[in-house]
Amino acid sequence: MTINTIKYTELTGNPRHDKLISLVQSNGYISNEELASALGVTTQTIRRDIKTLSQSGFISRHHGGAGRVSSIVNTEFSIRETIHVEEKALIASEISDYVTDGSTLFITIGTTVEFIAKALETKKNLRIITNSLRVANLLYINKNFEVITVGGILRSHNGGIIGPNTVSFINNFRADYLITSLGAITNDGVLLDFDINEVAIVKAMLKNSKKVLIAADNSKFHTSAAVEIDSLKNNMVLFTDEKPPVEIMRIIKEKKIELHTVKKNHKDN
Numbered sequence: 001m002t003i004n005t006i007k008y009t010e011l012t013g014n015p016r017h018d019k020l021i022s023l024v025q026s027n028g029y030i031s032n033e034e035l036a037s038a039l040g041v042t043t044q045t046i047r048r049d050i051k052t053l054s055q056s057g058f059i060s061r062h063h064g065g066a067g068r069v070s071s072i073v074n075t076e077f078s079i080r081e082t083i084h085v086e087e088k089a090l091i092a093s094e095i096s097d098y099v100t101d102g103s104t105l106f107i108t109i110g111t112t113v114e115f116i117a118k119a120l121e122t123k124k125n126l127r128i129i130t131n132s133l134r135v136a137n138l139l140y141i142n143k144n145f146e147v148i149t150v151g152g153i154l155r156s157h158n159g160g161i162i163g164p165n166t167v168s169f170i171n172n173f174r175a176d177y178l179i180t181s182l183g184a185i186t187n188d189g190v191l192l193d194f195d196i197n198e199v200a201i202v203k204a205m206l207k208n209s210k211k212v213l214i215a216a217d218n219s220k221f222h223t224s225a226a227v228e229i230d231s232l233k234n235n236m237v238l239f240t241d242e243k244p245p246v247e248i249m250r251i252i253k254e255k256k257i258e259l260h261t262v263k264k265n266h267k268d269n
Helices: 015-027 032-039 043-055 085-098 111-122 133-139 164-170 196-207 246-254
Strands: 029-031 060-062 065-067 104-107 126-130 145-149 175-180 190-193 209-215 227-231 236-240 258-261
Touching (some): 015 029, 015 043, 029 032, 032 043, 104 111, 111 133, 111 209, 126 133, 133 145, 164 196, 190 196, 196 209
Parallel strands (some): 104 175
Antiparallel strands (some): 029 065
């Protein structure tokens, strides 16, 4: 097996653990022996590392190796809040700059869109329709904003609101922008997420938006999810922190999709 490697991100405070997570994310599945060789430690150490990281929800533990977390179940919300923080903040700032004052926005659920909600505080005269109670709580105190929340079932794990009444409510509005994150972008340009109920809301927002602003840090190009949202289209604007893989870049060019790649601050050693 040829091991694909990617630059690792500081997630755990342990460089070896961070590298292990990156190797698993890049390869999908990797054996204990291959991990031991790549990281220069024993297989016993790798087994201990995998046990620790799987218990924390970063990877999935398998017999003889480790894989990405399930494409059916997303990583725990509290963990996602601590992952790719710098990238999310930079993407959020770029999206805030892109949004024009006086716009109507749909905003979905997720840790990344919460960064964007915070970054929007400098904007003026926004109308925001959201199915995230957490996003609404960040925005409603701003006197420049009109914040509208949907009705439905409130989820305890992420503050999201879902249900058929939510979709009906969304269909009453037309937005200038939909601001959303997602679970994954495949090499053939398919946008994926984890929860079919949440995706139903996103689809309704997509249908009623002029432009779709997608926030996707580089990890979204190397992971998987189970529920299809849509495919990349020319009314979409992709905001990310690294140039997408060659296959996705080809689709971006063919469909003339606007791409914004933010610059990370790298400290010299």
